[in-house]
Amino acid sequence: MILVTFVSVNARGQPQRDQRRLTGTSFSVGRGTKANIQLPDGRVRLDHAHLLVSDAGATIVADAGELRVNGRKVQTSRLADGDSVEVGPYLLRVEPPPAGVDLALTVTLAQPRISRLRKALLMVYLSLPRLSKRRLSYVAFVSVIVIFLVLPSLPELEKKADLPMSGGKRAMVKEISTLLGGGFSQTWTPGPLSPSHQIFGESCRTCHQIPFVPVRDAACLDCHKTLKEHVARSMLTGARGLAFLEARCTECHSEHKGLPIAPRAQDRCADCHRDIKTVGVKAQSENVTDFRTGHPQFRLSLLDANHPDVVKRVRQANPPSPDMVEHSNLKFNHALHLNPNGLRDPEGRRDAAGMRDAQGNRTVLTCPSCHKVEQDGQLVAPVSMEKHCRRCHSLAFEPQVTQRQVPHGNEELVATTLREFYARLALGDTPPDIHPPSDMPRMRPGAVLTYEDRQRVLALAQQKADRVLNELYDTRGVCTTCHQVNRSADAAGWRVAPVRIARVWMPHTLFRHADHATQTCTSCHDVRDSKRAEDIAMPDIAQCRQCHVGAQPVLGQVTSDCARCHNFHSGHEIWHGAPKLPAHADRSK
Amino acid sequence: MRWHESILEFKSGRYMKLALVLSLAAIAAYVWHEPPGHLKPSGGTWLGYTLGTVGAVLILWLMLLGVRKRRYRSSAGAVQGWTSAHIYIGTSLLVIASLHCGFEFGWNVHTLAYMLMLLVIVSGFFGVYAYLRYPELMTDNMGAESLDTVLPKIADLDRKCLQLALDLPDEVNAIVAKSTRSGPRENTKPGRPRWNLPGGARRLTARDAVKALRRVGSKFKGEQAVLNGKLLAEMTRKSVMVDQVRRDMRLRAKLKGWLYVHVPLSFALLAALIAHIVSEFFFW
Numbered sequence: 001m002i003l004v005t006f007v008s009v010n011a012r013g014q015p016q017r018d019q020r021r022l023t024g025t026s027f028s029v030g031r032g033t034k035a036n037i038q039l040p041d042g043r044v045r046l047d048h049a050h051l052l053v054s055d056a057g058a059t060i061v062a063d064a065g066e067l068r069v070n071g072r073k074v075q076t077s078r079l080a081d082g083d084s085v086e087v088g089p090y091l092l093r094v095e096p097p098p099a100g101v102d103l104a105l106t107v108t109l110a111q112p113r114i115s116r117l118r119k120a121l122l123m124v125y126l127s128l129p130r131l132s133k134r135r136l137s138y139v140a141f142v143s144v145i146v147i148f149l150v151l152p153s154l155p156e157l158e159k160k161a162d163l164p165m166s167g168g169k170r171a172m173v174k175e176i177s178t179l180l181g182g183g184f185s186q187t188w189t190p191g192p193l194s195p196s197h198q199i200f201g202e203s204c205r206t207c208h209q210i211p212f213v214p215v216r217d218a219a220c221l222d223c224h225k226t227l228k229e230h231v232a233r234s235m236l237t238g239a240r241g242l243a244f245l246e247a248r249c250t251e252c253h254s255e256h257k258g259l260p261i262a263p264r265a266q267d268r269c270a271d272c273h274r275d276i277k278t279v280g281v282k283a284q285s286e287n288v289t290d291f292r293t294g295h296p297q298f299r300l301s302l303l304d305a306n307h308p309d310v311v312k313r314v315r316q317a318n319p320p321s322p323d324m325v326e327h328s329n330l331k332f333n334h335a336l337h338l339n340p341n342g343l344r345d346p347e348g349r350r351d352a353a354g355m356r357d358a359q360g361n362r363t364v365l366t367c368p369s370c371h372k373v374e375q376d377g378q379l380v381a382p383v384s385m386e387k388h389c390r391r392c393h394s395l396a397f398e399p400q401v402t403q404r405q406v407p408h409g410n411e412e413l414v415a416t417t418l419r420e421f422y423a424r425l426a427l428g429d430t431p432p433d434i435h436p437p438s439d440m441p442r443m444r445p446g447a448v449l450t451y452e453d454r455q456r457v458l459a460l461a462q463q464k465a466d467r468v469l470n471e472l473y474d475t476r477g478v479c480t481t482c483h484q485v486n487r488s489a490d491a492a493g494w495r496v497a498p499v500r501i502a503r504v505w506m507p508h509t510l511f512r513h514a515d516h517a518t519q520t521c522t523s524c525h526d527v528r529d530s531k532r533a534e535d536i537a538m539p540d541i542a543q544c545r546q547c548h549v550g551a552q553p554v555l556g557q558v559t560s561d562c563a564r565c566h567n568f569h570s571g572h573e574i575w576h577g578a579p580k581l582p583a584h585a586d587r588s589k
Numbered sequence: 590m591r592w593h594e595s596i597l598e599f600k601s602g603r604y605m606k607l608a609l610v611l612s613l614a615a616i617a618a619y620v621w622h623e624p625p626g627h628l629k630p631s632g633g634t635w636l637g638y639t640l641g642t643v644g645a646v647l648i649l650w651l652m653l654l655g656v657r658k659r660r661y662r663s664s665a666g667a668v669q670g671w672t673s674a675h676i677y678i679g680t681s682l683l684v685i686a687s688l689h690c691g692f693e694f695g696w697n698v699h700t701l702a703y704m705l706m707l708l709v710i711v712s713g714f715f716g717v718y719a720y721l722r723y724p725e726l727m728t729d730n731m732g733a734e735s736l737d738t739v740l741p742k743i744a745d746l747d748r749k750c751l752q753l754a755l756d757l758p759d760e761v762n763a764i765v766a767k768s769t770r771s772g773p774r775e776n777t778k779p780g781r782p783r784w785n786l787p788g789g790a791r792r793l794t795a796r797d798a799v800k801a802l803r804r805v806g807s808k809f810k811g812e813q814a815v816l817n818g819k820l821l822a823e824m825t826r827k828s829v830m831v832d833q834v835r836r837d838m839r840l841r842a843k844l845k846g847w848l849y850v851h852v853p854l855s856f857a858l859l860a861a862l863i864a865h866i867v868s869e870f871f872f873w
Contacts, residue, residue, distance in 0.1 A: 032756045042751045042766045046759055064759060136853035144860035148698040149867060156871070187698045188868040190632075208872035215873065254633070267623070 002027065002053055002103040004037055005095075021101075027051040029060075029087060039107065043088035051103070058094075058103040060085060079103065086110075151176075151184040156211070194261035207255070220249045227569045235280040244272060244279060252568075266290065266551045266561040269568075284313070291560045292550030297541055301507055305329040305500040316540045325534040329497040331482050334527035334535075337365050346392060367521040377514025382503060385409070395478060397468050400437050406472065411492035414472070418465040426461035427454070440464065469493050505538050509565045595721060599673035608677035612684040615640060619688045630691035632699075632869070640689035644682060645862060648706070651679050652855055676717055679710055698868055702861035709858055712851040723844045730836050739830055739837075746827040753820040757813060760805055761820070768798035768824070795828035 006018040027036035029051065031044040039048070048065030051058060058079040060067060068086040069077040079085070085092040095104040154177040158170060185202060193200065200206045207219050221227070236245050252263045272279045273288040286296035297316040304310050304327045314323045337343065342362035370388040374381045383389075385408045395405040397418060404421060406414040425436050428447075436442070441460050449457070472478045473485045473494040484497040522528065524539040551561040558564075597605070622636040632641050654675045658668050665671075686706055694700045731739070747769045754765040793801065802824055806817035 031762075034756070040752075040755055042754060042762055042769075046755075046757075046762070131849060133849055133852045136849065137856035140853040140857035141860045144701075144857045145864065148701065148861060149864040152698075152864075152868065153871070187696075187701070188872065189695075189697055190699055190869070191693065191695055191697075204872050211871050213873060254631075257631075 001101055002051070002058075002105065003097065003101045005104070005106045007106055007108045025053050027053070037105075037107070039087055039090045041089055041109070044090065045088075048087055053102045055102075147184065148187055152188050155185060189256065191256040192258040194255060194257070194259060196261060197255060214248075215250050215255075217249050220253075230568050231280070235282055237281050238278060240272070241279045262563070264561050264563045266563075269562045288562075290550035290552075291548060291562075291565075292545065292552070292554075295541060295550075298506060298538070300324070300505045300536065300538055301502065302326060302536075303328070303500040303502050305498050308498070308500065316538070318540075324536055326502060326536055328501045328533055329484050329499050330501065330533045331480075331484075332533040334530040336531070338528055340364065343392065346394065367525075371521070373513040378512045379503060380513060382501070389482070393481060395472075397472055397478070398437055401434055403433055411488075411495055415465070415469055415492050418468055419462060422461040422465045422468075423458055426457045426464075466493070508570065510567055510570075511565065596669060596673045596676065597717070597721070599670055604670075604674040604677040607674070608681040611678070612681045615643075615681075615685050615688050630688075631693055632689055632691065637689055637691065640685050644685045644689055645866065647678055647682055647685070648858065648862060651675055651682070652859060655852070676713070679713055682706065683710060698861060698864045702858060702865045705854055705858040705861050709851060709855045712847050712854065716847045716851060719844050719847060723840045727837060727840045727844075730833060730840065734833070736834065736837060736841075739834055743827055743830050743834065746823055746830070750820055750823050750827065753816060753823065757816055757820065758805075761802065761817065764793060764798050764801045764805065765820070765824070767793035768795050768827075795824060795831040799824050799828050 001021055001023050004020045004022060006020070008016050008018070010016045022036055024036075027050060028047060029035060029037045029039065029044075029049040030047050031039055031041060032046050035047075037051070045063070045065035047063045049060055049062045049067055051060050053059075059076060060069070060079055061076045062074070065087065067074050067077070069079075069083055071086075077083075077085075079094045081094055081096050083094040085094075089109055091108050091110040093106045093108075095106055097104040154173055158173040158177055185204070188204075192198075197207075207215050209216065209219050231244075233245060236242065252265060252268055253261050254263070255261055270289045273285075276283045276285055276287055288295050299313045299315045302312040302314050302323070302325075304312065306327060306329070312323065314321055316324070342364040345363040370383050371380045373379070385393075390408070394402075395408060396402050397406055398404065398421075406417050422440065424431075425434070425440050427449075428442075430436050441457055470493075473480070479485050479494075479496060483499070486495050486497065487493070488495045516524075524543060525537040527535065527537045530537065547558050548560040548564075549557040551559065553559045618636055618640075619630065622630065622634065631637050654671055657663060657665060657671050686703060690699065690703060694703070750765045751769060754762040799821065802817065802821050806814065806821060809817050
């Protein structure tokens, strides 16, 4: 007979003992109701083991299940007092048997099942994984702030001297910011810089000088020192004029767009120029909106040779204004010089490349013979007597002496040259290449002149020189071919009227001759029938409009907004100031 | 009277109209506005600043929904109205923010804020779909039941199946154990799982358990066959319930899961917005 005590825990958590006495020698151990010792748990086999009890003692034998006696896995084991046998989750302890009992066992459920119901519910409500929206939100918020706000501003913090930071901390911040190498600051830039400002790279402070203050004009002017005002301050009137005066650079020049910073902003121009008098009542320009649809005729800057301080602005018109003449004090006949049959060339025998015609001594002049575009491609170089005229227009003064000419451009020097030349001949020092004119007094070779002789001869030479001077200026018309001359009471005897030739007719355009190389000269400047120097051959707006349209593109035409021909910052002196014009006139050539 | 009104139709779409007016006004201003010169529109013009301010204020207000819905005693409008407005105003933000930036994008904090906003809005769209669709499907699925009632029932069935399997061969017991969450599938000593059943620890779905029991049970005779029949009946009931629970869990996860994207991203957006505004004005 054996005694089996089942120990369980009741609903109140108190231990409960249930004793059973079993008779026999063999007892089955399993989970089923038919087992002698039932251990009702799925973890126990149906026929887990069996007990054999005899006088000699008790033995436990594993059948289908697994047995552990005192922690060691066994197939069969004799049982002694104090042994513990693990059968699945159950623990069978061998107790000292009371009288009349062969074996006493206490059975306890050592590893109760875990209810997973709670756990399952938690999983369903997404609470089990440590996924918390709040935690995720903190992480997301803080990491964005750190990467995109704190790190990019580190270089700025480090520079700021008035921040309460210890030296060590400042050094650390500096180290971190150098380590980052401005890479994080780049996350702040709203777009690529304009090509001309890319030189500044990551130095935001070049332009953004004061934090939280919009870019100031002073920052621009640090580099752009020579920029000129668009219009004189005194010209601006009224509220709109004042507003224009207050305008900041950044209102027109917008950076970080990846585009050139210079605005092509016809609308901005037209804001004022549509009704220019509302910005400045003194304005002399006419209203402009668009080159094609709203642009007045051009104004030309005209010089007056006899009034050197005057620059007259005359607007082109059809028929032309009577003021549209150039008073240069020159005489010139374009039609004559451009004779398609050529001109007699005194140096015709010499081979001047491209300038000789079939007859060998006639030269056909074309525009570039005298007018050449300057190196910078913008203006045409001034015509020079020495380079362009003198070859044909000799300043020889003595018919028999072609080797000597008077200098050009200095009346005193002309007179002196003549006097010295004839005085030398009169004193008998005839240069070897000169055949002296017949009307000069001749000295006997070897004769020694007295003082009186010398005075008499020199007086004759002086008379001769004065006669030739008058011939040059007057009767032979050497000078007057091109110039107007007047007698003067001084030693020079004569004065050539001052010459002023306009070189910059339209000082406010960005016109470049080099950009118009596809055109011929005469397509804009037709002088083939011009017989007077007073004629002006500047193209008018109709001629420009043959190719150029306004800001609205037209197929086959050149789109031209304001900025194509005008420079906002070119300055206003030419319009309103003193005419200190570069090389408008040059009398020395 | 209608007993249910969707959040999209709240007060016959009052907030939809508001959002439409807002968006159209923004578009009209954008079309009418001529930025100075040759420049494309951007956040730097007066319209850009205006739209940016409106957008930032709207984002802050949209995020306040999270506060409002936790304040049960608040009288600041019904949460249903707030949600309806949240959806429509949030959608109009697409228009406002796109016009604010003038469709200019780059690899910077400014576009980061924009992209985060897009992600938040798109996840919100899924949320709207989920809120409108899944509760209905969940009701269809669960009927009068709920998880809180079905799960204990499944646990009861588990217990009943385990009890029935006690008197059946080990093969059957193993099938039941493997298909039972609370069964003896794993012998849990902390940190040291010990599998003490033949067939290892692979889990068996209730549906597979039904198939397996049917297959194994065909050999049984007499009392065992009757017992197995009972077990099969219980296991089939459980299988139906488990499917129901699985579907409910799936729907529930979809219904709530999108918020795990929507909410953290909206906080990331708030941070990016702060960085955007500070950086924009720091280097004005």
